[in-house]
Amino acid sequence: MIRARLRSYQNTMSIYVYADGRRVVRLEIYDLVGALRILHILVQNDVVVEGIEEILGMLKDPREAEKLGIDFVGLIEDGLIDTSYVAKEIVETLPEGTIVIVAPSRQKYEWLLRNIDYSEKYDKLLVVAIFNADFDKLHEIEDILRGKEYGVAYRIGGVYGYGVS
Amino acid sequence: MNNITIEVDGDFIEIEIERVSGDRASILFHISEDHRAAELISKLLKRGFTLTDNPHIEQKTRKIVSEILEALGFLEIAKALTV
Numbered sequence: 397m398i399r400a401r402l403r404s405y406q407n408t409m410s411i412y413v414y415a416d417g418r419r420v421v422r423l424e425i426y427d428l429v430g431a432l433r434i435l436h437i438l439v440q441n442d443v444v445v446e447g448i449e450e451i452l453g454m455l456k457d458p459r460e461a462e463k464l465g466i467d468f469v470g471l472i473e474d475g476l477i478d479t480s481y482v483a484k485e486i487v488e489t490l491p492e493g494t495i496v497i498v499a500p501s502r503q504k505y506e507w508l509l510r511n512i513d514y515s516e517k518y519d520k521l522l523v524v525a526i527f528n529a530d531f532d533k534l535h536e537i538e539d540i541l542r543g544k545e546y547g548v549a550y551r552i553g554g555v556y557g558y559g560v561s
Numbered sequence: 562m563n564n565i566t567i568e569v570d571g572d573f574i575e576i577e578i579e580r581v582s583g584d585r586a587s588i589l590f591h592i593s594e595d596h597r598a599a600e601l602i603s604k605l606l607k608r609g610f611t612l613t614d615n616p617h618i619e620q621k622t623r624k625i626v627s628e629i630l631e632a633l634g635f636l637e638i639a640k641a642l643t644v
Contacts, residue, residue: 397618398618398622413625413626413629415613415615415618415619415621415622416613416615416618418613419566420566420567420613420622420626421566421567421568421569421626422566422567422568423569423629423633424569424570424571426571430632430633433632434629434632434633437625437628437629437632438625438629441621441625441628443625
């Protein structure tokens with residue numbers, strides 16, 4: 397069994413890959429895009445990823461991602477728009493390589509509000525924050541993603557992520 | 562089994578070697594010494610060192626690690642792992 401564990405500290409993401417319980421790689425990544433690239437590789441190879449929500453800790457400067465060609469689509473506030481509807485509409489437009497991160501806690505939601513300029517139009521990376529999301533809504537989104545047959549949706553803890561392959 | 566662990570930190574890559582006897586050693590390479598790190602990995606693999614104990618996982622692990630290292634710019638090492 398191959399699994400990976402993500403941990404963020406300040407601007408650094410540590411990625412540990414284990415095979416059969418033995419650590420084979422430790423990576424220290426200093427930029428968001430690098431971390432997302434590695435995450436995408438892991439997901440495409442069906443590696444079980446623990447701590448995917450840690451990657452939110454690196455979403456401090458969207459311009460950093462832009463420099464390397466990955467952008468933010470925007471942020472959706474629950475209560476203003478039905479999240480499952482928005483997820484469906486946006487997922488349909490996602491290009492290859494897109495990663496969706498759903499942050500279900502108020503803390504992460506507020507953090508995203510403070511750190512992401514979502515007034516601009518981006519088209520490569522979607523970050524969806526669900527305020528006080530309940531599991532039914534998360535299931536709805538997961539079902540929608542699976543229905544698109546882009547690949548295998550994965551669920552880690554209370555966070556749902558999805559790599560479009 | 563004798564084991565190799567690859568550690569990447571910024572522009573540096575460290576190859577950790579652990580023998581079944583418990584002996585350990587590690588060597589640090591700068592990104593510009595990618596080919597030297599690749600040579601070392603290649604030699605170790607030929608001598609029976611693995612990235613994990615399980616031969617069924619070994620091949621897949623090497624593929625994943627290779628893809629990761631390639632994405633980070635360690636092209637020679639990535640190549641050495643898949644040969």
